[in-house]
Amino acid sequence: xxxxxxxxxxxxxxxxxxxxxxxxxxxxxxxxxxxxxxxxxxxxxxxxxxxxxxxxxxxxxxxxxxxxxxxxxxxxxxxxxxxxxxxxxxxxxxxxxxxxxxxxxxxxxxxxxxxxxxxxxxxxxxxxxxxxxxxxxxxxxxxxxxxxxxxxxxxxxxxxxxxxxxxxxxxxxxxxxxxxxxxxxxxxxxxxxxxxxxxxxxxxxxxxxxxxxxxxxxxxxxxxxxxxxxxxxxxxxxxxxxxxxxxxxxxxxxxxxxxxxxxxxxxx
Amino acid sequence: xxxxxxxxxxxxxxxxxxxxxxxxxxxxxxxxxxxxxxxxxxxxxxxxxxxxxxxxxxxxxxxxxxxxxxxxxxxxxxxxxxxxxxxxxxxxxxxxxxxxxxxxxxxxxxxxxxxxxxxxxxxxxxxxxxxxxxxxxxxxxxxxxxxxxxxxxxxxxxxxxxxxxxxxxxxxxxxxxxxxxxxxxxxxxxxxxxxxxxxxxxxxxxxxxxxxxxxxxxxxxxxxxxxxxxxxxxxxxxxxxxxxxxxxxxxxxxxxxxxxxxxxxxxxxxxxxxxxxxxxxxx
Numbered sequence: 122x123x124x125x126x127x128x129x130x131x132x133x134x135x136x137x138x139x140x141x142x143x144x145x146x147x148x149x150x151x152x153x154x155x156x157x158x159x160x161x162x163x164x165x166x167x168x169x170x171x172x173x174x175x176x177x178x179x180x181x182x183x184x185x186x187x188x189x190x191x192x193x194x195x196x197x198x199x200x201x202x203x204x205x206x207x208x209x210x211x212x213x214x215x216x217x218x219x220x221x222x223x224x225x226x227x228x229x230x231x232x233x234x235x236x237x238x239x240x241x242x243x244x245x246x247x248x249x250x251x252x253x254x255x256x257x258x259x260x261x262x263x264x265x266x267x268x269x270x271x272x273x274x275x276x277x278x279x280x281x282x283x284x285x286x287x288x289x290x291x292x293x294x295x296x297x298x299x300x301x302x303x304x305x306x307x308x309x310x311x312x313x314x315x316x317x318x319x320x321x322x323x324x325x326x327x328x329x330x331x332x333x334x335x336x337x338x339x340x341x342x343x344x345x346x347x348x349x350x351x352x353x354x355x356x357x358x359x360x361x362x363x364x365x366x367x368x369x370x371x372x373x374x375x376x377x378x379x380x381x382x383x384x385x386x387x388x389x
Numbered sequence: 390x391x392x393x394x395x396x397x398x399x400x401x402x403x404x405x406x407x408x409x410x411x412x413x414x415x416x417x418x419x420x421x422x423x424x425x426x427x428x429x430x431x432x433x434x435x436x437x438x439x440x441x442x443x444x445x446x447x448x449x450x451x452x453x454x455x456x457x458x459x460x461x462x463x464x465x466x467x468x469x470x471x472x473x474x475x476x477x478x479x480x481x482x483x484x485x486x487x488x489x490x491x492x493x494x495x496x497x498x499x500x501x502x503x504x505x506x507x508x509x510x511x512x513x514x515x516x517x518x519x520x521x522x523x524x525x526x527x528x529x530x531x532x533x534x535x536x537x538x539x540x541x542x543x544x545x546x547x548x549x550x551x552x553x554x555x556x557x558x559x560x561x562x563x564x565x566x567x568x569x570x571x572x573x574x575x576x577x578x579x580x581x582x583x584x585x586x587x588x589x590x591x592x593x594x595x596x597x598x599x600x601x602x603x604x605x606x607x608x609x610x611x612x613x614x615x616x617x618x619x620x621x622x623x624x625x626x627x628x629x630x631x632x633x634x635x636x637x638x639x640x641x642x643x644x645x646x647x648x649x650x651x652x653x654x655x656x657x658x659x660x661x662x663x664x665x666x667x668x669x670x671x672x
Contacts (some may be wrong), residue, residue, distance in 0.1 A: 231569045
């Protein structure tokens with residue numbers, strides 16, 4: 122059974138259809154890339170998956186997350202479903218963390234919540250140890266200092282690692298990464314990508330990776346769905362799609378990426 | 390390196406100075422207000438000197454036209470002002486923050502209705518609204534004045550809370566917390582309120598000042614705390630007739646009013662700087 126099964130998803134607001142008839146599924150442990158230019162509806166699709174669309178959207182079709190129907194589900198049912206099933210890492214590391222809460226406390230929050238939901242007693246020292254090991258897993262240096270830092274006191278790359286640690290703390294079956302490296306510089310990008318794909322493999326999580334950047338997607342996922350103006354125009358294995366794009370739009374994306382790489386050429 | 394150290398410490402000193410002056414001014418009023426519960430220099434309602442005496446060692450602020458000690462009445466005025474200020478802000482904060490947060494979380498339809506209601510309430514001048522509420526109660530009392538001002542101010546607090554909350558709720562860390570399965574009370578109390586609190590606190594202090602002034606206005610119009618509760622507004626009104634022959638009767642309560650309002654505003658600024666880690670040692 123698939124972990125995530127989206128069928129005929131159509132999202133509209135104010136008379137405009139932004140996503141139409143999108144279907145795809147993710148098996149447990151599968152890594153899927155969702156790519157397309159800005160405005161192609163990829164982030165909306167991701168938000169719909171976890172029932173967090175902005176107000177005023179009409180949702181048609183079906184989204185099954187771990188066997189539960191998301192479309193039309195109550196908020197309380199969704200709260201129970203989220204976290205255990207899916208967690209998210211966002212694009213902008215600056216707004217991804219609560220600016221007024223120390224890093225250690227923020228990472229502890231999902232840890233404590235997971236233990237509470239499992240009906241276990243929460244021991245402060247055990248939580249601190251788990252926070253420490255989570256931050257170790259995302260390869261943060263100088264953890265004792267970072268735990269006591271506020272988000273503005275650490276770098277963008279470090280903040281993104283903290284955000285990943287928080288997502289890991291939920292032990293989700295599906296990790297949704299919405300352009301997690303777009304706001305970072307190229308070297309940091311590669312580090313974060315390698316970190317993400319390593320972690321996903323270790324924990325046997327499924328990954329829904331959203332990006333407009335082909336090389337980035339090719340680095341972390343095995344399958345890809347190409348979206349354009351809210352419609353799926355091509356899908357398949359990453360390398361098959363990128364080596365022999367069938368649709369003209371995909372071809373133009375690939376060409377653009379190649380041209381960009383050529384222009385950067387020596388610098389890379 | 391040394392430059393960095395300097396820029397890091399200078400604003401701190403400035404911030405703590407603001408906080409200190411604010412604390413001293415407000416603390417002074419609080420101390421005086423508490424003192425009046427046990428002791429006043431003279432009986433506030435009894436004649437203790439000649440009429441309209443100028444300030445002297447015996448009567449620090451002079452006497453009014455009935456020969457009552459003005460300083461005693463101003464001290465009691467501190468108590469009235471603090472009760473009305475804190476009471477009104479507490480009422481406004483409870484109603485306003487609750488409605489504002491509710492509005493930010495509500496469906497679009499309910500949110501529109503609430504937002505329109507706030508705007509209509511704000512369109513009424515605070516004083517006029519307060520007068521309406523006082524008129525609707527049995528008689529003018531300390532309680533009715535406090536309640537009236539609290540209700541009038543709550544719309545302003547609600548609108549501010551709604552706007553601030555909406556901005557915070559659109560942040561990624563809120564969405565991330567929600568994807569991670571955080572319930573809405575946890576979102577409100579752990580993420581939302583701490584992040585809008587610095588802005589709200591400054592606004593509360595501002596509203597506190599406005600409430601004190603509005604209470605003085607209500608008393609001036611005879612709609613505030615009734616005698617023998619000597620509100621500064623009533624002192625000002627009584628001093629009005631003799632302002633040319635005995636100006637101290639208007640100046641002294643005026644100074645009391647100004648020091649409390651300024652002290653509250655400085656305190657709020659200082660608290661905001663101290664409570665916001667991104668401002669601490671930066672700016």
